[in-house]
Amino acid sequence: MxxxxxxxxxxxxxxxxxxxxxxxxxxxxxxxxxxxxxxxxxxxxxxxxxxxxxxxxxxxxxxxxxxxxxxxxxxxxxxxxxxxxxxxxxxxxxxxxxxxxxxxxxxxxxxxxxxxxxxxxxxxxxxxxxxxxxxxxxxxxxxxxxxxxxxxxxxxxxxxxxxFFDHILIPILSTMFSLLAFFIASAAYRAFRARNLLASLLLLAALIVMLRFNPYLSPIFGDYMAKTSNWLMNVPNMAAQRAIVIGIGLGIVATALKVILGIERGYMGKG
Amino acid sequence: MNNIGIIISLVLIFGGLLWLLIRSIGGHEVDRRVIFLFIFLSVAAPVIFRITFQEKATPVVEALFDRIENLPPGSNVLLSFDFDPAMAPEVQPMANAISRHCLNNGYNVVFMSLWATGQSLMTTTLSRVILPEFPELVDGVDYINIGYKAGNEGVLNVIVSDFRKMFPTDVNSVPLDSTEIFKDIKSCADLDLIIALGGGRPGPKEWVLFVGDPADVPVGVGVAAVVAPQLYPYYPQQIVGILGGVKGAAEYEQELTSHHERFADMDTPGIDMMGPQTLAHVVIMAFIVIGNIVYFRSRGKGGKS
Structure with missing residues (x-):
């Protein structure tokens, strides 16, 4: 019972x-x-x-x-x-x-x-x-x-x-977040290497998007880089994200059904 | 003096990168501490010498700006501060700029938060931007702060049909029924636009799923840069515009200052932060190139990368 x-x-x-x-x-x-x-x-x-x-x-x-x-x-x-x-x-x-x-x-x-x-x-x-x-x-x-x-x-x-909020909490959390910049730079140096076709595509896409955000370089590349970057975000990125969203949605429905039907009982503490 | 500083720092950074590039041709890896030093210099120099750029709005930012700009006076706009101090450097400039824009155009603005930390950040916007810059506006008439409510998506599920059930009073315990601004607002369906600011959960995505779609209210979002790509599937049907990270904030500030003379001299933290971010990006790109040169050199030599 x-x-x-x-x-x-x-x-x-x-x-x-x-x-x-x-x-x-x-x-x-x-x-x-x-x-x-x-x-x-x-x-x-x-x-x-x-x-x-x-x-x-x-x-x-x-x-x-x-x-x-x-x-x-x-x-x-x-x-x-x-x-x-x-x-x-x-x-x-x-x-x-x-x-x-x-x-x-x-x-x-x-x-x-x-x-x-x-x-x-x-x-x-x-x-x-x-x-x-x-x-x-x-x-x-x-x-x-x-x-x-x-x-x-x-x-x-x-x-x-x-x-306390403005001068302790905000600087502490902002500092923690900003430290990411150092680790991202170090990780980018080690991970973004053209080891195979997929890694090369990722590297190329990342460079194009970063170049788009860069006002130093926009006079060199003009609108071309902006258009390519927008296309990357609006087409391949959106398609992949949609696939993920739909996948997650189906997963949520499946999990909800399992919970309703009593197959998934983890929420009661012991499975 | 300022220009000399900029030149010296740029020579230092790019000279150093060139030296590392030459070393990389010899197959020499770059030490992690050297990368940290370059990132520090690339962030510090633009902050110290105030290097800034002109921004041009991307279509996703322009879409949100135009949507806000073209609302009829008296429209009801809700701004939800769903972020914490870690996200504040990216999101707070957007919050400030959008608040200025809405209040300047004569909209009724409702401020709320689904995050406990959001309430204090909302107070920051109210006390540092709205009260000094819009002293003529009246709390409860032109804008209202209904504060934070615990319950995450549950809060959204309730306010989509009735605000007063979840927020019987504003943050100062004034009943919503007695406020002018809430005379014509019963639920989220009575809003003309929702701006969800944040990046975590609950955040912009939940606003779309639980309020924007069911109540058929347009939602615009301002989020941390890492979250922006995840929201593109909702644009332009379910999200009318996206401000992503410091770049999005800077573009919005640029639009605001160029369209409204009143804001020509306003604080533009987004634009100011783009200097360090841009230079740091250049340095990161340079390190990616150097890393690949080292990789191909060491592979050519049959070494292990």
Whole structure:
């Protein structure tokens, strides 16, 4: 029963969603829209699950002293401090006790984590966590320089949130992405070699498309290179991409049928 | 001084490449670190000495520009910021240029995001471009930020029939029903154009599959360069135009500055970034040629490549 019930539900709802698509009746549309409302709930649960998963993986890593466990503290710090910044914002020009509040909240969380990961004495960490928690609650209650915003996006305008996002997250991710240029150049040097006919065709196509994007060289080749490059993108590339898209589409239909009919059961955890 | 710098850096880069080319004829491989050094120089020199080029729009970019340009005033346009900071250097210039274009032409613009990181990048466009350059426009009347919603394709599946089910309020908790801009917008079918900016999933492809086709709304896309070729099968029927990477952004900026005098002096990060990208491409092409010379030389000698 434990295994059959989910299979039954998937079969019923899977079939319903397939047939509903072809039935443009009011009732069918209403049921479809009702089911879509669930997506909102599932989406929020998925978000919460993601945060919980990140927290648990990081804490476990610290607890078992896995390789590079120290970085998990940075992950957890980043996670909680951004949540805190996102829910708070300044009311006037003064920050008041805001930074002490942030520090006490982070110390509370830090002490709780410490208590969870330590194998020996947990009492001191928990007492300290309690002290910091009381301090943060008191500051939160009596400091009017800043306030919580749980229902609006005002926290996203918080200058600390913006500063962390603009000056830490954006440069870090952009740097990671831009490093690709170095590896692509090195890989192009080693891989783009005319070893056989297919490799030569790939090499030629790549050079033509790159030449097209190059204003230094367009006076030499004129419109010819642009036209050839556009043809490459619009004809062979499009034909190959269409074949891939159609192939993927058929694959999705086959997988969906397997799931609906209970042949594919990987989503239940154990195949 | 600037010109001297450009000349010195170009002599260094091309002189070095020539030297490597001569060495390659002798069958000498190029060390990975040397390639890295050349890429660094080819990117750094145009950034430091501000080497830029005039761009000419390709048909796919021109098609999107013309589609936006020719919409009647008061049209409803949705811009979805479905990208993260890693893609931002390529996609944010497009987002800024398209936002300027739409607002300047008097369209009602709805900003939203399917990516959590997109919301902050959207705030960047709003605070650095729209608020300073269009102070006369009113939030909720001329444009609106409805923010991010978790749920990926599920969100699209819902808003294709009803926006308010997924977004009862805007990002500042103002009910959509009380906003002027959403008076005539019930679902995506009431939009005149959707611009999906991104490159991941959910992104432009999902906008076409879940909204563009079912609601019969034209979709234009602005994506990271690596994703652009995958979207060509949808052009021109399902996607009205494609901006691909920095090149697409630069071409769009060029079109915008040349068609609208107001934007003649605007920031053009796309055009600025084309200098380093172009020179880096030349260097990569040179290394591909050098690599092939080394390969054929070593094969001629019976060596292993």
């Amino acid at each position: 434990k295994r059959q019930f989910p299979l039954f539900l998937v079969f019923i709802f899977g079939l319903f969603m397939v047939f509903q698509y072809f039935v443009p009746h009011e009732t069918s549309e209403w049921v479809y829209e009702f089911l879509l409302d669930w997506i909102l709930v599932i989406g929020i649960f998925a978000l919460a699950l993601g945060i919980w998963s990140l927290y648990k993986v990081s804490v476990d890593k610290i607890k078992t002293r896995k390789a590079n466990w120290g970085y998990s503290y940075v992950t957890l710090f980043g996670l909680f401090v951004m949540i805190l910044f996102g829910f708070t914002s300044q009311n006037g020009d003064s920050w008041g006790w805001y930074f002490i509040f942030v520090a006490t909240v982070m110390l509370t969380i830090g002490m709780v984590i410490q208590a969870m990961v330590s194998s020996g004495q947990k009492g001191l960490s928990l007492i300290l966590a309690g002290v910091f928690l009381v301090a943060s609650v008191l500051i939160g209650m009596f400091d009017n320089a800043w306030s919580f915003h749980f229902y609006t996006a005002e926290g996203l305008q918080n200058s600390m949130f913006r500063a």
